[in-house]
Amino acid sequence: MTEKLYVLGHPVGHSKSPAMYNAVYEKAGLNWHYGLMDLPTAAEAEAFLAARDFLSINITTPYKPQALAAADSQAASARLAHGANVLVNANGALIAYNTDGQGCVAYLEGAGVSFRGKSVVVCGTGPTSLSILHAVAQAGPAEVILVGRSKDRARDVLRIYVDELGALVGRTVDMPAFKEGHLSFAELYDRVNFKYGSYDTSRQAIAGADIIIDATPLGMNEGDGAPFDPALLSARQTVFDVVYGHGETALAHAARAAGCAFLDGAGMLVGQAVVTVGILRDITGEEALGMPEDELFSLMAAAAGFDLAR
Template sequence: MSGSILLGLIGEGIGPSRTPALHEAEGLAQGHATVYRRIDTLNPPARDMGIEEILKAAVATGFNGLNVTHPHKQEVMAHLDEIDERAKSIGAVNTVVIRDGKTHGYNTDVTGYARGLSEGLPDADLSRVVQVGAGGAGFAVAVSLIEAGVAELLVADIDPERAQRLADNVNAVTGGNKVRGVPTAGIEEEIRTATGVVNATPVGMKELPGTAFDTSCLTPHQWVSDVIYMPIETQLLADAKAKGCRVLDGSRMAVGQAVASFELFTGLKADVDRMRATFLAQGEA
């Protein structure tokens, strides 16, 4: 890749996003002036534009690529020239590469979590995992877990039907029957016999403090993962550490997703450690 790099993020309420700094610092470190714009659809001018119009404007003005976040990951798919098979199977696009005037859609959420798991907990026992939360990032995390080698995955949600839908979809995508949906009521009994636990709910964010289940059920032999990265140490991870569990914080997935997107945008090999350092340097704010 030669010259400068122009990227952006489409989403609602994305002011606090750490993604711009990750891409700008990595591009610059590799010798390319890099600009990463927030395209917040809650605010003008993007608020008054449709996704198709935003994409056309990005192509016309020479953007190299766009990240896409809530609530546009599904909506954007109808307006792309090509979509990667993996993104099609997941039903969501979070990375749009612009090449020769055409838009190409990818999903790096699955690979992002998988990279974080392999780097942060390379020898995790994947025999029996409980994932709490079947919305938002839940699908990508569940697919990642099965592809990483989880033998049995229980997905718990307040809405048991949503949990089972997610389980059915993951089983279809991964070609197996290792995933089962269960209600969150009484999930602590299932967690006690699990080798690993993943929080894929928003509970634990600064705006929604606490934990999604009673952490007194955790045991020291377990590993515990959280997809939340603001704060990096959630109440769940603090409780898990106090119990003697090994933990995986949400920064791993966030950085892994950004690494994969940067490489798709630029064709350059990203430095994972450098991008993680940039992420952590932004603190808890």
């Protein structure tokens, strides 16, 4: 029997996920097929989730909150992000994860970016932003600043994240870091300085940041501007934009013009996919998926047509 796997979202026609995952499943000799599930409305997405006719799905904009709500159990990564980008069907029970942050940080660190002791700005207040904020915090920065269009919204989102993180730390055995040299949940809760603001009120923080991560969808549509005033950028900064495959975004153009080190979301897509394959290996017990992470990254990047030498 062919196992069915999908990427759920709208729009997803540009997605490289089918090419990446099918390359892995073909090499592993598995009768699994990964396809697109482009559903324009929330009602259609919720009906698809309720049917549970899949082994696993990846979820992109705008259905990460619906995917979380459909799950029977939630990993801390999905709970803290308030959205899931991976659902795995384990004998009829849906388990939710969010691999965006882990994939983002793994890719950036593989590209030579160090978060240790740095000031990091994360743009956006949705599930992708929160997943990245959490993974960045585990990488040991001095401070992480969440910024959005509304200062009140950023404050509320960050307060909920910190409160929920504290509750997890207080009632469970400390959750270790995914990677050696990173912080556990308790360590990041105690050590990392979390701040918030808006694009207008946080101009000094944006200009002073070592690393800026734009986790908003700006750039997916023609005419989208940068989330903040690009005049704040300087050559000493590293800028990362989660958007890929839509031409040069306004932020990418501004960052390159300012002399920043710039990376786009292609590497994060591959990085989170590598994490997802590991989750599927662990849940299904398919030993054929136990390829080294560097091999998986190279295979999936090549299948997507990305030039991402590590």
